[in-house]
Amino acid sequence: MxxxxxxxxxxxxxxxxxxxxxxxxxxxxxxxxxxxAGPTAEELGRRVQQFYDSTKTFKASFTQTYTIKVQDVKKVSTGKVTFEKPGKMSWIYDAPNGNRVVSDGVTIKVYEKDNEQMFETPVKGSQYPAALAFLMGKGQLTKDFSLRLLDPAQMKFEGGYVLEGTPKEATPAYQKMLLYVDGQTNQVRRVLILDAQGNRNRFDFSSPVVNQPVGKTEFDFTPPPGTRVVRP
Missing domain, CATH: 1.10.287 (Helix Hairpins)
Known part of the structure; x- marks a missing residue:
């Protein structure tokens, strides 16, 4: 005592x-x-939001683990991701995946190498990836989500907090997201997105770098010749 x-x-x-x-x-x-006592869910949400509000650009390596529940299939991909405010993002997947996701702030392009097709959607009408909007300077965690803290020990996460967010406005894209937050920096080290079918889309970020210049062509993408482009 x-x-x-x-x-x-x-x-x-x-x-x-x-x-x-x-x-x-x-x-x-x-x-x-x-x-x-540590921070409340709302306090932690504000801390995370404040960190990303203070960043103009964000770069990191990522590992994506996508689990399809009904098929019991797990797909693991790696690559580099870059965000720049407002609303720009670039996901470059390593070979042999070769997929690409790009937003110039107006249009989101999702290129699927294996299917030789690309989906183009206006940012305003897109839900991809809605749970990561705060990284792009869009939305507010404390306003857009009902937040609660989970036990990091049960979630097998050391050195921080696990914040569960349920969207206040229902969306078909996902039901919940879990943010694994570094206790020292308030950076998000992992995002887990859960949908209504029980599928899990997990992004682990490593070697993050903030507020470094981004090349002018980072958010431009033209698919290979012969790619089928699908628009709404």
């Missing part, structure tokens, strides 16, 4: 000599909880 806790216990006993023992114990327990 710390010196501060002992002093508070002594003060409680002197002030309330006639009070029941349960009151004194409750006073001590409350003091201990206040010392050990």
């Amino acid at each position: 710390t010196r501060t806790s002992l002093n508070r216990l002594a003060a409680a006993c002197l002030i309330g000599l006639t009070a029941p023992l349960t009151v004194v114990l409750a006073t001590l327990a409350t003091a201990g909880e206040s010392q050990a």
